[in-house]
Amino acid sequence: MASALKDTAKTLGIVTLLAAGFTWFGVYGTGGSVWLRFVMWFITMLVGSVASYWVVPFVFHTNLKTAHPALRILVASLLLAVPVTLTLCIFLAVLGAPLSLRSLPLQFGYVLAVCLVVTTGGFLFDRARRLAELEDAEPEDRVAGFLQRLPVKYRGADIWAISSEDHYLRVHTDRGEELILMRLADAVRELGEDNGLQTHRSWWVSHQGVADTRRTNGKLFLILKSGRKAPVSRTYQSSVRAAGLA
Template sequence: MRIEVDWARRGREVAVFTAIGLFLAFIRPYGATAQMPFWLNAVYWTGLVLLGATVGETTSSILARRAPNLPVWAVMLVLSVVTALAVSAALVGIERVVDGGWMPLGYLPSLFGLVWVIAIAMTGLGVLLERSFNGGADHVPDAAAAATFLGRLPVRYRGAELYAVSSEDHYLRIHTDRGEELILMRLADAMRELDGAKGLQTHRSWWVAEAGVADARREGGKLVLVLKSGKEAPVSRTYQRAVREAGLA
């Protein structure tokens, strides 16, 4: 499956993290590379920063699909620990290649601790960059928009998690974690009300909340999103690129 990449955004991220790598090469934290020339320091630190950023982004994408309701502090903790483990493993590998030996086991906790400090700072910066690239959006408007829309439904749906909205003639079927409900409304009007929510149109008759997607699969060459309820939302060719860019397929 071909993956669409936002090259403009990717370029901005690489530029930022390269600048951080060059800064670390200049200050040479912990004195670990004090004897190396600047150009080698630049390669060393920039490579580690880009490795950490790649691992962090991959982990973030997995968390967004598998645990979309994790609080921000928990996401940052997981990202920083996983990134620190990956970079620490890379440093152990570099030590093996350069010196031909393994680091003493007693030094590994200290190594992880030193790397984790930088990983925490990088994770915080990554969150700020994500919000900057997304126009400063966070989860508060998402929840507020969905809650306002669900206010149209009977009382038992108040506080429910919205999975999707599908059009059936002049009605909309509202898919939630508490079941489904039909309301008299146009899909276009519903999408205007859900403008602040984190979701997207996948078909001329479907709008899907990103947090409501459990899986994605192909059926006879057509892309289908499987909701947490088990229902399937079709993805037409027109919206496949947007679905892939949202990380849902």
């Protein structure tokens, strides 16, 4: 309850500051009193904020959670721009500065540009916050958090390795394999050094995922419990040996 109230207060504070800024700079040069223009911007910004409570989970956590971040940001911004533009049009009409149908697409473009900036900023801030929280998280909590990216059947699974395939990662677990859209560098940072280590530019291996080691034509491989072979490049051989995996 306290957390919800804190989030609401923060949202209202941001909306108030933005509304005050737009009023001060006289955006659109609308008529009416200062307070009337402030109410217009406050409600317009509030509509966008309230809409984001539905749009953000709908796009980022449900329907497009595996899509590229750029696509998710674009779709979320488009959805947010619709109610914001409609609200703005209503207020401009009340203030005696109605938008013509010809100028409506241009206005939507302006609102979309603002939504893109705000949504991108929110996405980057949220990712930075999650990474900061992971710095103090226990190893098992890091794994549990990472598994939230996968379908429900993988929750509670043991991660054996992660391999890079183009823009995707193949997550190897004791319950099977799954592809997710993510960079290997971000996955390694999220899982932390206590859970495993990178063995190759395209492989990360968990300490508990190794069943054996093997050399083929002078090249070192870690044999996962699934039977797959994870390569170990020269760059990472010393750290693999130091971890007792070879």
